[in-house]
Amino acid sequence: xxxxxxxxxxxxxxxxxxxxxxxxxxxxxxxxxxxxxxxxxxxxxxxxxxxxxxxxxxxxxxxxxxxxxxxxxxxxxxxxxxxxxxxxxxxxxxxxxxxxxxxxxxxxxxxxxxxxxxxxxxxxxxxxxxxxxxxxxxxxxxxxxxxxxxxxxxxxxxxxxxxxxxxxxxxxxxxxxxxxxxxxxxxxxxxxxxxxxxxxxxxxxxxxxxxxxxxxxxxxxxxxxxxxxx
Amino acid sequence: xxxxxxxxxxxxxxxxxxxxxxxxxxxxxxxxxxxxxxxxxxxxxxxxxxxxxxxxxxxxxxxxxxxxxxxxxxxxxxxxxxxxxxxxxxxxxxxxxxxxxxxxxxxxxxxxxxxxxxxxxxxxxxxxxxxxxxxxxxxxxxxxxxxxxxxxxxxxxxxxxxxxxxxxxxxxxxxxxxxxxxxxxxxxxxxxxxxxxxxxxxxxxxxxxxxxxxxxxxxxxxxxxxxxxx
DNA sequence: TTGGTCCGGATTGTATACAATTACTGCCGC
DNA sequence: GCGGCAGTAATTGTATACAATCCGGACCAA
Numbered sequence: 001x002x003x004x005x006x007x008x009x010x011x012x013x014x015x016x017x018x019x020x021x022x023x024x025x026x027x028x029x030x031x032x033x034x035x036x037x038x039x040x041x042x043x044x045x046x047x048x049x050x051x052x053x054x055x056x057x058x059x060x061x062x063x064x065x066x067x068x069x070x071x072x073x074x075x076x077x078x079x080x081x082x083x084x085x086x087x088x089x090x091x092x093x094x095x096x097x098x099x100x101x102x103x104x105x106x107x108x109x110x111x112x113x114x115x116x117x118x119x120x121x122x123x124x125x126x127x128x129x130x131x132x133x134x135x136x137x138x139x140x141x142x143x144x145x146x147x148x149x150x151x152x153x154x155x156x157x158x159x160x161x162x163x164x165x166x167x168x169x170x171x172x173x174x175x176x177x178x179x180x181x182x183x184x185x186x187x188x189x190x191x192x193x194x195x196x197x198x199x200x201x202x203x204x205x206x207x208x209x210x211x212x213x214x215x216x217x218x219x220x221x222x223x224x225x226x227x228x229x230x
Numbered sequence: 231x232x233x234x235x236x237x238x239x240x241x242x243x244x245x246x247x248x249x250x251x252x253x254x255x256x257x258x259x260x261x262x263x264x265x266x267x268x269x270x271x272x273x274x275x276x277x278x279x280x281x282x283x284x285x286x287x288x289x290x291x292x293x294x295x296x297x298x299x300x301x302x303x304x305x306x307x308x309x310x311x312x313x314x315x316x317x318x319x320x321x322x323x324x325x326x327x328x329x330x331x332x333x334x335x336x337x338x339x340x341x342x343x344x345x346x347x348x349x350x351x352x353x354x355x356x357x358x359x360x361x362x363x364x365x366x367x368x369x370x371x372x373x374x375x376x377x378x379x380x381x382x383x384x385x386x387x388x389x390x391x392x393x394x395x396x397x398x399x400x401x402x403x404x405x406x407x408x409x410x411x412x413x414x415x416x417x418x419x420x421x422x423x424x425x426x427x428x429x430x431x432x433x434x435x436x437x438x439x440x441x442x443x444x445x446x447x448x449x450x451x452x453x454x455x456x457x458x459x460x
Numbered sequence: 461t462t463g464g465t466c467c468g469g470a471t472t473g474t475a476t477a478c479a480a481t482t483a484c485t486g487c488c489g490c
Numbered sequence: 491g492c493g494g495c496a497g498t499a500a501t502t503g504t505a506t507a508c509a510a511t512c513c514g515g516a517c518c519a520a
Contacts, residue, residue, distance in 0.1 A: 036472070046505045047472090055282065059289045068472055068511050083379035090320050090380075149313035149390075150320075153383050160379075266502070276475045277502090298481050298502055 010043045012052035018043075019053065023062050023073055024135065024162045025128030030075040034063065061160045074163055078213060081164040085208045088157050089201065091150055092138065096184065096200035097193035099145035107144050111185045114140065118181070135162060137181055141200075144188070161207075168211045180206065240273045242282035248273075249283065253292050253303055254365065254392045255358030260305040264293070291390045304393055308443060311394040315438045318387050319431065321380055322368065326414065326430035327423035329375035337374050341415045344370065348411070365392060367411055371430075374418070391437075398441045410436065 010018075019039075022028045040050045054071045057063040064074045076084070114137050121130040135158040142151035180203040187196040240248075249269075252258045270280045284301045287293040294304045306314070344367050351360040365388040372381035410433040417426040 035470095048504055048506090051472090052285065055285065056289070059286070069513095070472070080379065083377055086377070087321075087379050087383070090324055091317075094320055147313055147316070149310065149317050149387075153317070157379075265500095278474055278476090281502090299483095300502070 010045060010049075012049045012056065015039070015043050015045070015050060015053035016056045020057060020060075020062060020159065021132065023057075024132040024159070025126075026131070026162075026166050027128060028073050030073050030163055030166055032073045034071045034073070036070075060156045062163070074160070075167065076160055076163050078168075080160070081168055081211065081213065084157055084160045084164055085204060088154070088161070089204050089208075091154060091157070092141075092204060093197040093201045095142050095145045095147055095150055095154075096188075097197040098147065099141045100188050100191050100193040100196040102146060103144055103188040103191065107140075108185060108189050111137065111140060111181075111188070115181050115185070131162060131165065134181070135159075141184075141188075164211065168213060170210055170212050240275060240279075242279045242286065245269070245273050245275070245280060245283040246286045250287060250290075250292055250389065251362065253287075254362040254389070255356075256361070256392075256396050257358060258303050260303050260393055260396055262303045264301045264303070266300075290386045292393070304390070305397065306390055306393050308398075310390070311398055311441065311443065314387055314390045314394055315434060315441075318384070318391070319434050319438075321384060321387070322371075322434060323427040323431045325372050325375045325377060325380055325384075326418075327427040328377065329371045330418050330421050330423040330426040332376060333374055333418040333421065337370075338415060338419050341367065341370060341411075341418070345411050345415070361392060361395065364411070365389075371414075371418075394441065398443060400440055400442050 019028070019034070028034075034054060036047045036050050036054070039054075040047045043050070054063055054065065058065045058071065061074060061076075063071045065071045114133060118130050118133040118137070121127075121133060138158055139151060139154055142154050145151075180199065184196060184199050184203070187193075187199055249258070249264070258264075264284060266277045266280050266284070269284075270277050273280070284293060284295065288295045288301065291304055291306075293301045295301045344363060348360050348363040348367070351357075351363060368388055369381060369384055372384050375381075410429065414426060414429050414433065417423075417429055
């Protein structure tokens with residue numbers, strides 16, 4: 001599963017982060033199962049630590065743990081997909097406004113480096129990594145706003161957004177959001193809170209509108225799962 | 231700690247819920263330590279299950295787990311206190327508006343029963359229980375709005391609010407919020423989203439303004455802890 | 461073939477044993 | 491009395507052993 005069989009002896013946080021990255025970059029796709037002793041082999045720790053990591057990820061919404069069955073990468077429903085972006089629409093614009101009033105030159109430099117990395121990843125044909133960086137960009141804004149609580153929620157929402165994108169993204173349109181991020185940085189640099197708020201609102205709507213939200217059959221697995229839950 | 235030494239063999243979720251109730255009702259106060267084998271004795275399960283419960287509570291912000299030291303009921307800082315109510319101000323008014331459009335007569339009956347219980351608890355001299363019910367009232371509104379994601383966040387925010395209130399509530403003013411809740415129910419019954427939103431906004435500001443947010447020394451323990459972190 | 465049942469293997473859930481770390485007490489020197 | 495130091499008890503962190511549950515295939519009967 002992972003690129004290289006990694007080093008031994010890791011903490012639960014490190015395991016969770018590496019697995020989270022894999023999910024964010026769509027190397028682990030929704031529905032994939034994570035067996036405990038498989039993960040424990042890869043990371044060279046006991047199942048005890050692995051279970052900590054998996055449960056932590058479940059709490060963030062990345063995994064869904066079914067009792068006696070195991071941990072699976074979550075498959076957000078259409079309803080959950082809507083809810084995620086509704087919640088983001090409530091939290092992020094105000095946060096962007098607050099961030100604009102506190103942005104320092106260092107922050108600007110960091111954000112611009114971030115965008116550059118994002119472009120770089122796209123050029124190298126690593127869309128998964130670009131997507132993860134794009135999510136981190138949004139997180140960075142919450143950090144600048146110095147709102148740890150909201151940042152924490154946003155982390156979960158962005159994680160779930162990544163799953164939503166994996167499931168419902170329209171293939172035809174490439175991710176053209178880099179421009180939106182650049183405009184946001186401009187607003188932040190100018191301490192223009194109102195514009196930052198509006199840009200963020202529009203940016204979220206833009207992503208939202210690029211999702212395919214129609215009801216559709218989910219392939220063979222959904223039938224089995226539907227029966228299981230009967 | 232608990233009222234009666236409870237029955238044996240409970241699940242992690244049950245343990246977390248009972249402990250959470252104790253925190254919400256201020257029977258477990260911020261700073262209190264929860265030892266693993268003590269809890270495991272009370273509930274008649276092994277430490278393994280207890281640790282699951284404690285970690286789950288830590289994710290919700292109720293507990294803070296310090297490595298090799300144990301789990302303590304969280305003591306939100308002033309900054310965190312502000313952040314909690316800022317986040318609630320972003321989430322709850324819109325949610326109340328959404329709820330107003332979906333409220334059913336059954337929901338109204340439920341909410342009114344809820345308020346009655348709240349008054350009852352106050353009359354019986356159980357302010358802790360009244361506070362918990364008050365928090366559940368807010369959660370109920372998110373449920374009516376059919377926003378599970380926001381409901382989940384709100385659960386955490388209300389938990390933390392309970393801790394904030396335990397630490398920063400001005401003793402002099404009794405909790406007079408019951409009227410606010412009643413007015414909200416009226417707005418919901420009339421499907422008056424705009425009014426519900428405004429009432430919720432005002433209600434949150436009301437609670438917020440009743441907190442004592444000045445900087446102040448935190449007593450003897452903070453010194454020891456400050457030294458520990460040096 | 462279809463349907464059902466039973467059994468074996470695989471996987472997760474729980475308890476326990478052990479290691480690592482911390483806190484505490486008592487003692488000593490000053 | 492005060493501050494440092496050591497040894498021990500107490501507590502948490504991790505690994506492992508065992509129990510419970512689930513999945514899948516074999517087998518049999520209709």
